[in-house]
Amino acid sequence: MYFGEIPFEFVRFLFLVVFVGLFGAFMRRQQAHLLGLHWAVLAVLVIEAIEAMFWFATYAGMNTSGDPECCPFPPAYGAAVTFEVLRQAASRTVLVLLSLGLWVVRDRIEGQELWSVVGISLSFLIVGIGYHATEMEMAKTKSLQELTEAEQNDSNLWELPWSFLNVLFVGWIFHELTGMMNELKSRGQTYKLSMYINLGRAFVGILVLWTVVFLVSFFVWTGAFRLSQA
Numbered sequence: 001m002y003f004g005e006i007p008f009e010f011v012r013f014l015f016l017v018v019f020v021g022l023f024g025a026f027m028r029r030q031q032a033h034l035l036g037l038h039w040a041v042l043a044v045l046v047i048e049a050i051e052a053m054f055w056f057a058t059y060a061g062m063n064t065s066g067d068p069e070c071c072p073f074p075p076a077y078g079a080a081v082t083f084e085v086l087r088q089a090a091s092r093t094v095l096v097l098l099s100l101g102l103w104v105v106r107d108r109i110e111g112q113e114l115w116s117v118v119g120i121s122l123s124f125l126i127v128g129i130g131y132h133a134t135e136m137e138m139a140k141t142k143s144l145q146e147l148t149e150a151e152q153n154d155s156n157l158w159e160l161p162w163s164f165l166n167v168l169f170v171g172w173i174f175h176e177l178t179g180m181m182n183e184l185k186s187r188g189q190t191y192k193l194s195m196y197i198n199l200g201r202a203f204v205g206i207l208v209l210w211t212v213v214f215l216v217s218f219f220v221w222t223g224a225f226r227l228s229q230a
Helices: 005-029 036-065 075-099 111-139 149-187 190-222
Strands: none
Touching (some): 075 111, 075 190
């Protein structure tokens, strides 16, 4: 039961612990040249490592006890979901700040930009936790047909802003990256421009990969095609 998830989360946790250790050692050796970006990346990695630890504890506990995922949920499940949303919010915030030029082009952001980043990041965190909490409550029922009309409306209300904020982050990052590359090109800062070009390519590559995985998962979930035949 859930055995397939156990080695995956264990390997992910082990990899992240090793990577955080190596990254921390690198930062210690390069203290005189550290940027705020290094600390931001380290924070995201630590959050993801904690998330992987809780997911491993969740699946290992269910495998040992034989209890189903729901219901009630395992004690570590809520912590795993919380750190998953926190990691998503932190990684998106770091990408936005980097696309705004922080740490590379300028030392700080102020005024409207700062409050926009804080507001949208906090909204993403709150809505994300609310969305997953609603999903957990819905899972306590035997089927969607047994949900009351009010419960269905609650789930839809959380899902819409959750999807909107995800799209907003993607559009915001892409817009700022494009503007920053144009600004660096006009200034003739070719080295920093090459850094942002590579960042933009990596961002597009991640979006393409995410889209493919989402489409495959969607078609499998809807039964459009099967990965295996009985």
